[in-house]
Amino acid sequence: MEQLTFELAAAEPPTFANFLAGRNVEAVAALAQLARREIHETGVVVWGAAGSGRTHLLRAVVAAARPHGAADYYSDPSHVAGESPVPGALIAIDDVDTADAEAQGRLFTLFNRLQATGGHLLAAAAAPPGRLPLRDDLRTRLGWGLTYEIEPLADADKSAALAGYARDRGFRLGDEVIGYLLAHGRRDMTTLVATLAALDRYSLSTKRPITVPLLREWLQREIPLRQPLE
Secondary structure, eight states: OHHHHHHHTOOOOOOSTTOOOGGGHHHHHHHHHHHTTOOOOSEEEEEOOTTSSHHHHHHHHHHHHGGGSOEEEESSGGGOOSSOOOTTOEEEESOGGGOOHHHHHHHHHHHHHHHHHTOEEEEEESSOGGGOSSOHHHHHHHHHSEEEEOOOOOHHHHHHHHHHHHHHHTOOOOHHHHHHHHHHSOOSHHHHHHHHHHHHHHHHHHTOOOOHHHHHHHHHTTOOOOOOOO
16 A cells, blocks of 8 residues: 555646646746647746746746657756757756856857857746846846746635635535645645645545545555646
8 A cells, every 4th residue: 555655645746737827827828828839939937936836837848849849848947058049949947046157158149059059048047137147138138028926825815715726627626625625734835736646646546635634644645746847
């Protein structure tokens, strides 16, 4: 049973479907358009506090974009390759605000190459382009395109969002279960959604409804879910 529980706890890959948009509906819609290559701007920047879902969205865009052409995700600007991207490529780079001088030079070159070949650069940061600690020419180019702040869900909105997520997956989540989860589990939405998805699979495998006792049993197992995505 422990092995089964561990396998069921494996986090789902980040997608648009398992991102609870909250007040980020416009940003998510624009990123879905970007994944379909329906946006003409070379650069798109998403920014927000840690735990807001920036990384989740970057990875969701890349996953959705790959059927439409070359797309790659880099978790750190220092990992960006120096070779030229293929024409029309979509490159997503996390934490661009951490780029050192050498990485900033590569990012500047990459932006220009993507612009020349009809590609796109999707960047995530902790602040909007104008406040990023980057060289002026790179900061200016990032500011040319679309910019969206990713706002974390307020505590008051999480209950409704979790209930809606469960409803969309075809199961009911009682208020008492949501209350217990918010009181005893990690409160970032990435972990909350991962827990619900795992609970759904566990409930189906054990043929038991999702109740507070089942949730308590699950949490006490202390299965190591993925760390929250920013």
